[in-house]
Amino acid sequence: MISVVIPALNEEENIEECLKSVKRQNYSKEFEIIVADNGSVDRTREIAEKYCDEMLVEPKLSLAELRNKGISRSEGDVIALTDADCIVSKNWLKEAAKSLQDYDLVSGSLVPIESSNLHRLSHYIFYDIFLTFAVNRLGFSNAVGGNCAFYKDLAEKVGGFKDSLPSDGRFGLEVGQIGKIFHNPEMRVYASVRRFESKSSVRIFVEMIEAHSRLRWGNNKRLKESYYRK
Numbered sequence: 001m002i003s004v005v006i007p008a009l010n011e012e013e014n015i016e017e018c019l020k021s022v023k024r025q026n027y028s029k030e031f032e033i034i035v036a037d038n039g040s041v042d043r044t045r046e047i048a049e050k051y052c053d054e055m056l057v058e059p060k061l062s063l064a065e066l067r068n069k070g071i072s073r074s075e076g077d078v079i080a081l082t083d084a085d086c087i088v089s090k091n092w093l094k095e096a097a098k099s100l101q102d103y104d105l106v107s108g109s110l111v112p113i114e115s116s117n118l119h120r121l122s123h124y125i126f127y128d129i130f131l132t133f134a135v136n137r138l139g140f141s142n143a144v145g146g147n148c149a150f151y152k153d154l155a156e157k158v159g160g161f162k163d164s165l166p167s168d169g170r171f172g173l174e175v176g177q178i179g180k181i182f183h184n185p186e187m188r189v190y191a192s193v194r195r196f197e198s199k200s201s202v203r204i205f206v207e208m209i210e211a212h213s214r215l216r217w218g219n220n221k222r223l224k225e226s227y228y229r230k
Contacts, residue, residue: 002031002093002149003074007066008084009038012047014192015084019051022082027093035084036070038063044084064161067145071155080149085192087113088147095187096149104179105150105172107131107143108187127185135183141176143168147189154179 004022008015015035022033032053037045039059049055058069071079080096082088089095092108099106109127112120127144134140143150145168158174161167172181 001029001076002027002078002080002097003071003076003152004031004033004080004082004093005036005067005070005074006033006052006082006084007036007038007063007070008040008044008048010040010042010044011084012040012043015044016047016051017087018082018084019048021087021089022092023051024090025088025093026090027097029097031080031093032075034070034074036066038066062163063145064163064167068160071152071160074152077152078149079152079155081145081147082189083146083191086110086146087190089188089190092147092187092189093149095184099182099184099187100149100151102180103182104154105143105148105175106182106184106187107135107172108147108183108189109185110144110147110189110191112193113190131183132185135181139176139181141173141181142183143172143175143181146191147187148172149187150175151179 006018019033025031033051034054034056035048035052036056036058037048038061039057045055045057054073056069056073058066061069067081078097078100080093095108096106109131110123112123131142135142148168154175155171157178158171161171164170175181
């Protein structure tokens with residue numbers, strides 16, 4: 001079974017569409033939905049409870065710890081992660097399950113919900129071209145926190161997500177040391193680009209590449225100002 005884990009904080013405007021998209025999956029096998037709420041003070045939990053199988057409320061946890069809590073409470077042998085401001089494609093779980101027949105962790109592409117051509121182009125270059133080549137051809141271990149799936153036992157072996165920068169990059173790197181990683185651009189998630197509003201797309205992706213490169217080659221120095229700190 002697949003357990004879909006979704007961390008959330010004050011996402012009353014987005015979480016219903018997110019959960020509806022998970023419910024509409026073109027996937028015939030059993031799956032569960034776990035929402036890990038980080039202490040929302042709006043209607044996030046009220047809305048999510050209509051759709052999810054389990055609701056966790058953990059206001060004191062970091063995002064990495066929140067993901068780990070959801071993973072630990074899951075019943076599936078496979079974990080799929082997305083975020084509360086995302087909409088998953090209809091074949092999201094189907095594509096994840098297909099890739100996991102041969103690999104231990106699969107990440108997918110993020111597509112901006114907003115219609116800006118610049119945002120769409122930059123995401124396409126980074127997720128569909130760069131990550132597909134870097135992961136599948138060069139062996140660059142990676143996990144996309146808003147769009148990835150993996151075997152639960154491997155997550156437990158590496159100690160789950162950790163409060164490093166970037167947390168999903170470190171998780172992918174550690175899983176890649178004991179398992180096989182794959183990037184499937186057909187495993188698509190439509191994501192909000194709210195975090196991109198204060199900076200140019202080019203600068204943000206340069207920061208992302210820099211942070212993942214530092215992590216991979218042993219320099220864990222935190223960036224003074226970064227996309228990852230938002």
